Amino acid sequence: MAAKFRVLWARVAEDDLVAIIRHIHAENPPAARDNLKKIESRAASLDRFPQRGRVVPELKAQGITQYREIVVPPWRMIYRIMDADVYVLAVLDSRQNLEDVLLHRLVRGKKSL
Secondary structure: OOOOOEEEEOHHHHHHHHHHHHHHHHHOHHHHHHHHHHHHHHHHHHHOOHHHOEEOHHHHOOOOOOEEEEEEOOEEEEEEEEOOEEEEEEEEEOOOOHHHHHHHHHHHHHHOO
């Protein structure tokens, strides 16, 4: 039997999920509920074999290999495994440029300091 990991959500990932669901809910409440269930279910499934997610390609190209992702179309759930914990770090629209999103977050974070 595989070891069980704790799946923990970073605040920014929770904020991502809330924004996604609110956006969908404005147009289609049933779809919002379905998407929420799918995303939460896939995140919870990381408690076993979290290594199954691929290394984030854009980061791997830069030599950064500790971040993984699973895709819940059209969303990318980015996470990191540390010891017996899996940290969900972001839920992003796969149609967006990852580098742009991360740069925006870094710049926004500096302004709030």
